[in-house]
Amino acid sequence: MSTSGAPATNWAGNTVFNARRTHRPSSVEELQDIVASADRIRALGSGHSFNRIADTDGDLVRLDGLPPLVDVTPPGGEGPAVTVGAGMRYDEVAGILHTAGSALANLASLPHISVAGCCATATHGSGDSEKCLAAAVTALEFVGPDGELLEVSRRSDPETFSGTVVGLGALGIVTRLTLAVEPAFEVSQHVYTGVPLTQLASAFDEIFGCAYSVSAFTDYSDGLARVWVKRRVTERDGSTRRSRWEGATPADSAQHPIPGAEPTHCTEQLGVPGPWHERLPHFRPDFTPSSGEELQSELLLPRAAAPGALAALRELGARIAPVLQISEVRTVAADDLWLSPAYRRDCVAFHFTWVKDAAAVLPVIGAVEELLLPLGARPHWGKLTTMPHADIAGLYEQAGAFRQLVSERDPHGKFRNPFVDEVFAPAYGV
Template sequence: MLTTGTPARNWAGNITFGAARSHRPSTIDELRRVVATARSVRVLGAGHSFSDIADTTEDQVRLDGLPRRVEIDRDAATVTVGGGLRYADFCAEVHAAGFALPNLASLPHITVAGAVATGTHGSGNELRGLASSVAAIELIGPEGDPLRLSRAEDPERFAGAVVNLGALGPVTALTLDLEPTYDVAQWVYTGVPLDTVAAEFDDISGAGHSVSTFTDWRGGEGGVWLKRRVDRQGAGHPGVDWHGGRLSETAIHPIPGMPPETCTPQLGVPGPWYDRLPHFRLAFFQREGDEIQSELFLPRSAVREAFAALRELGDRIAPLLYVSEVRTIAADELWLSPTQGRDSVAFHFTWHRRPEAVLEVVAAIEERLLPLGARPHWGKVTAAAPAVVVAGYERFADFRRLVLDHDPDGRFRNAYVSRLLDAAPR
């Protein structure tokens, strides 16, 4: 096991972790000993969170040194993967076995455990967040003991334990539901009027298995990334001219001026789900980012009001923005899922790394969108007070009780988790 006192930063460099010790265990037993002897432990995944959710002043653990675990159960149509694995580490293997995940995030480089713990998602009117694929979760408890929870055996507690903000301890494995493999073809439409996207949102967001709209909120237009399942929607596009936009004849990066070679194949060329649903290819992974991200989840019913509010703020947003993305996610019943109880639309912002200026604009956006029911992404930047954030979750008090019961001495808590638990109703 490698143990150091060297401080680490998150992927974007906007958070420098305060851990006194950093551990990279090579076995589950080593991980159990770290947990059992530490005062406070937090797990760091791919470091792709922009909040201080993984920070600690005590012991920080990375799980990517554990033995590789990918177990496909053909009869149950599940795969069990190690907690340190990224989606890119096993999706091709799942596909080769004839299976697929229903959805993926924009990046294949994030860890499964980190994505699940923070409520990360992909896109699609009928597709739920990534955590909804979890059928069972394996944890190390506060005394170093292994624990397994499953949807089938303990559905109530399980619903509170999946999106867990790291507050229940290191996740050593997750079992994910699978379905038969499928191909996807994607196209890009440019110059789609934002007025049209808002007015015809149901038609546009429902035109594919996964649909994203990219814009800067100032220019009045956006690009629509349309991803269609070949087995359900065919391999054709809906027309050269569509909703006021034009089918692109060349590959395009969502951020203007960036090379399209970093993106997954477009132009309607079918390919396996894991090489089309993400926007970006594994081979072009950047080890460090020069950006900050924020994201808000709103009920689908608020989409037109949200579009109007963001366009009114466009002159403040655009100068600090690389790009903004609009996606849909279906409702689920996981307690801390940002889409719990409601079909949602997510407004994502990729900002230049100017933290103070960005936070001012994020606050202005949240001032307009929080009254519409917005919930901030757990792993991204927000200006909202903890009490405001937890008020958006009707089961947060139950989550607080779950955490205190599971970890009464606070071994898995940090400042991030404590702020939220302290703000929760008793």
């Protein structure tokens, strides 16, 4: 085990954690002892969140020192599954899983993010039929406030499981996750340039429904989008449908999401088929960015709001473009996870990668939110928002049930932190 008193920062460096110490246990038993003797403790995943969701004034614990675990034997007989160590990143899991002939249904844009951290915040990829990554979880093992090792599964805990998976780190330290898998598959990727944003809005269902996973990138500067189309190789090639997208031109060289940036670190394009985990993320698993010169925000809206939201963002383009690196539009299928922004509603997600200048960017995030919150937007749990945290719980029908679950699982608030307190204050009687 190692323990450090040095302040840790998140990946983007815009958050210096207030933690007194950071522990890195090398076994679950050590982790149990650390949790049992802490007053306040939070898990830190790979630190890719842009806000203070992982922060604490107590202790932080990282799980990347635990022995790696990727077990493709289905433990509970709930269908094909993989059990992974919570400190592992998707890129580590995916390579092993693929070699074993299995696949996860979807991945986020960057594969170097911890599985537990992604599931705790409802991280998602894109795809009309694809739910957020946490929806693949069928069972969790975690350490509770007294250091006890607990297990919950969709089958054995039908009442509370959907409240536990997207847990924001407030329900305990997750040590293992069991994820549903399917047979490994291949994907090919094409990029289409010059798609007018007006066309993206009017043909939204056609464009986003043309393949397994579709993303549209724009910087709102010229009214145009570039559409990344990821097809499973078994899918019928959509060339006939694609010709109906006014203005769309297939790119004849590899592209980066940010126009003009070198595509060296991007996953292979131009229709070359390849394994699911080397195509579904936009960035290659063998390139690990150690820190980021960017800030991010994202809002998830009911899918039907997509055309109205696109029109509103076009109007705001002159304010957005100067502080934006790139914006991505994705679709996310409805799930049943209480704190998922896609809880019981198909969503369109508007993501923004901003320049790393909080003073310049936050007012623009506020302007975007002023337009999109009235359309039913919910902010991504791991990204920046100007919305008062106390208002966020009101966006979730199951917030009260989650508060109740937190107070049952963690009655003395060992896993609480200021972020979760502000959102769910009544759970703690404050």
